[in-house]
Amino acid sequence: MNITKKHVLIGVSAIALLLAGGFAVKSFTSTPKLVVAKAGDGHDHGEGEEHEEEGGAIRMDAATITRSKITLVEAGPAPVSRDIRVTGTVVADADKMVHVTLRVSGIVTEVHKRLGEPVLPGDVLLVLDSRDLADAKAEYLSALRQNTLAATTLSREEGLWRKQVSAEQDYLTARAAAETAAIALAAAKQRLTVLGLSPAEIAGLDKQPFSLGRLEVRSPIAGRVIGREAVRGELLAAEKEVFSVADLSSVWVELPVYAADLPAVKEGQPVSLTGQGGRSAEGKVVAAGATLDPQTGAARVVAALDNGDGEWRPGDFGSGSIQAGGEMADIAVPASALQVLNGDNVVFVRNAEGFEPRVVEVGRRNSRFAEITFGLFPGEQVATGNTFLLKAEASRGEASHSHAH
CATH class of the missing domain: 2.40.30.170 (Efflux pump adaptor protein, beta barrel domain)
Known part of the structure; x- marks a missing residue:
């Protein structure tokens, strides 16, 4: 009886040891499988399976690059200013604008230019009928005739004096009158110039005395009408700004x-x-x-x-x-070459197959250039312009790689 109980105890103990050993073996053999699965990111890759877009690489030939309007630049020194x-x-x-201002009062009889219309130097902007201008022109014409008469009288008196026919006093009187007439003519001419008449218009007054009150206001420069403050029939005062030309x-x-x-x-x-x-x-x-x-x-x-x-x-x-100025960067790329992919700054570097998205570290930057402090070598070609197309391709490649298994 005692022997039988002893044998039973020995058998039970042996069975317990065998069960415990089995659990231990199962535990040690399952742990490496979990580690391997974690290291492989949960993907079981079949033998011989190819991943051409592994890492987001983009295959693109030269013709496609040209068609996509993607330009290439070499990384190198560039000014990265503040x-x-x-x-x-x-x-x-x-410096290229004029305000056309009236120098005499009058009534607007014609308006030749509208807002936004192009003009050339000398183009007539408007026509004014001015009583004050008519008076100034009449004064000039009178002075012109007085000057002509005084000059003729002086010439005659000088001839008579040299022939000793008339007294010297008559000659001196004629010369003084001629000088006075010349001064009056110059003053009348200057007044017309101040009122806005050109030398050609002044010279032609004696041929067109019937239009004494007519004043053609002209543009002094080429440009466009950007301001107009005149309408037909309006009575305008002197010093009124009527046109702006730029x-x-x-x-x-x-x-x-x-x-x-x-x-x-x-x-x-x-x-x-x-x-x-x-x-x-x-x-x-x-x-x-x-x-x-x-x-x-x-x-x-x-x-x-x-x-x-x-x-x-x-x-x-x-x-x-x-x-606002700044120092040169040893390696810089155009700001348009930078894209953000998965939270990282990347540039797309040209290689034999197409482009490689490469993570870079960016230093100073402005609206035109970005300094690259790590991740790029001088002379490497990067894409600039339409790089959002490359970013889309890289993102699509990563997405398909993530969901293909």
């Missing part, structure tokens, strides 16, 4: 710059401006703002923009930056 962000208003270039082949942009940024702004610095509809322009600072507006605390900085295509008009608004 950008001062500004907003501004387009105004006419004050040459808009170049325009100014008034840019308020606050005192904290003003010391960095200098004449000649480049300015980039972007307006509505994607318009953009490059210019230069022509006035750095000598005083501050006490109301806003900002100075008036003026930039000149080339406007040969006429895209910018006075009154337009734009935003942009003043490139």
Whole structure:
């Protein structure tokens, strides 16, 4: 009986040891499988399976690159200046604009130009009928005839005096009268010039005495009419501004710059401006703002923009930056070459198959260039312009790689 109980205890103990050993073996053999699965990101790749878009690489031949309007630039040194962000208003270039002002009162009888219409130098803007001008012209014509008569009398008296026919006093009197007449004629001519008549118009007055009150107001420059303050039949006073004409082949942009940024702004610095509809322009600072507006605390900085295509008009608004100078970067790329992929700054580097999205570290940057401090070598070609297409391809490649298994 005791022997039987002993054998039973021994058997039970042996079975317990065998069961415990089995659990231990199962536990050790299952753990490496979990580690391997984690290392493989949960994917079981079959033997011989190819992944051409592994890592987001993009296959693209030269013809596709050209068709997609993707341009290539070499990474290298470039100025990465400090950008001062500004907003501004387009105004006419004050050096290429005139305000046409009346110099005599009168009634408007004709208006020849409308707002926005182009004009050339000498084009008639309006015609004025002026009593004051008629009086000035009559005075000039009278002085002209007096001068002619005085000159004839002097010539005759001088001849008689030299032949000793008349007294010297008569000759001196005639000479004094001729000089007085010449002075009166010059004064009358000068008055007409001040009133706005050209030398050709003054010279032709004795041939057209019937239009003494007619004044043709002309444009002194080529440009466009940007202001008009006259209508037919209106009685206008002297010193009334009737037209504004501006040459808009170049325009100014008034840019308020606050005192904290003003010391960095200098004449000649480049300015980039972007307006509505994607318009953009490059210019230069022509006035750095000598005083501050006490109301806003900002100075008036003026930039000149080339406007040969006429895209910018006075009154337009734009935003942009003043490139206030800075040091050269050893490796830089255009700002348009940078994209953000999975939270990282990347550039698309050209290789034999197409493009490789490469993570880079960015240092200083402005609206035109970005300094690359890590991830790119000098001379490597990167894509710029339409790089959002490459970003879309890279993102699509990563998405298909994630869901293909």
